[in-house]
Amino acid sequence: MSDPLSRIRQDVQGMHAYAVQDSAGMLKLDAMENSHRLPSALRAELGRRLGEVAINRYPGARVEELKLALAQYAALPSDWSLMLGNGSDELISLLAMAFVRPGSAQDPEVILAPVPGFVMYGMSAQFQGLAFHGVPLTDAFELDESAMLEAIAEHRPAVLYLAYPNNPTGTLWNPGVIDRLIDAQGAQGGLVVMDEAYQPFAARSWMESVQKEPDRHKHVLIMRTLSKFGLAGVRLGYLMGPAAIVHQLDKLRPPYNVSVLNAECALFALEHQEVFAEQAVDIRAERERLVSALNALPGVHAYPSEANMLLVRLPDAAKTFQGMKARKVLVKNVSTMHALLANCLRLTVGTQSENKQMLAALQASL
Known part of the structure; x- marks a missing residue:
């Protein structure tokens, strides 16, 4: 009897699954x-x-109500639309799927x-048979x-991802540089996705730039998640952009991809968004205290961050990581x-x- 595993793509068999540490x-x-x-x-x-x-x-009207609530929360421009995903991961996968061309294995589109x-930018590209190019x-x-x-200019990518701020560095990049990258990507007919997963903790959102210069952003999408907002267990992301683009991407979304329980949790959170905003204020203050404390330790350098990490x-790093783990800090x-x-190391x-x-575990593990 032939082995059905032999039918699974060889590149998939050679990959490692996304690792989640035992906590x-x-x-x-x-x-x-x-x-x-929550209280x-x-x-x-x-x-x-x-x-x-x-x-x-099946999910119905409450999901539509959630979309309206998120549009209001995010100050969605009037000519933009919004779609939901089972976390940002699903939205990233759908974006890759949108650019797979039949028979293009020898000349795939580029992310x-x-x-x-x-x-997940690179992993989703590989899953869909696209090419991923990373620029250091x-x-x-x-x-x-x-x-x-x-x-x-060389690769003419279908999608350019710019995480704002970036994971794992926490960097909120220079807006002038981003403007020029957006212009270059638009000139060759590609999309730009501003990934704002850590928006609650950042000093700026790219939505402010969209509102100031709408014509510059006709090929730009903004992606967010409620995971960092405080609902990591709910698994809900949302993608915003010009209505004509979102309309095409939404065709790829599986029916009922957001459960009624997830939608209700998200609606509840938006109704009490002031509670989550207070939590974000506390996290930002703790972030600054941590930076000072870490940089006071010998041989340790904490980089500036606009995220909750x-x-x-x-x-x-390997020795310190194992030492912290032995002291029950992951x-x-x-x-x-x-x-x-x-x-x-990346510290939440x-x-x-x-x-x-x-801090005590890190200091003891140095």
Whole structure:
């Protein structure tokens, strides 16, 4: 009998699945989650709301209400539209799917992004048989403008991803450089996706630029997620852009891709967005305290961040990571992801008590 595994693509068989670390019994500061929980009264109220949801029915009107609520929250331009995804990951996959051309295996469309960056840009391109081209950042984790412009001219990418701020560096890149990349990508007929997963913690949103210069952004999409907002377990992302573009992309979305429970959770969160805004204020303040404390440690350098995470360079990242793990503190060792990240750990900014525990474990592990 022939082996059905032999029919699975060889490149897939050679890949590694997206790894999620075992966090049982650990202080979990590895995945950029919002460490704050809802107050108990709101948790009880949410429980009552979810108990009334008709889970015997497919999602319907409440999902449309959620889209309207998100459009209002994000100050969506009048000629833009919005689509929902099961997290940003699904939206990234759908974007890749939109540019797969039958019979194009020898000349596939290109997805372009700075690296190091979010791994799903490259993974989704590979899954769909597209080409991924990563352009290294500078040593200071800034965009290499000349290299990016050369890559756009050479590869004519279908999609250019710019994470704003970037993961794992937390960098909010120079807006003038971004403007010039947007212009170059538009001139050759490609899309730009501004990935604002960490928007609640950043000083700026690219939506401000869209509103000031709408004509410059007719080929630009903005992608966000409610994961960093405080709903990582809900798995809900949303993509915004000119209505004609979003209309075409929305055709690829699986029917009922957002559950009624997820939609109800998200609606509830938007109704209480002031609670989540207060949490974001606390996280930003804790982030600045952490930067000062980390940079006071010998041999440690914490890079500036506009996200709810910090990239930290240490004398020996692997040793420090294992030491922190032995002390029941789980962070992310990114030192092997890219040469620019050598001896770097990524730390989620937690609550005040969590950050104290993390600092103590890090210092003891140096």
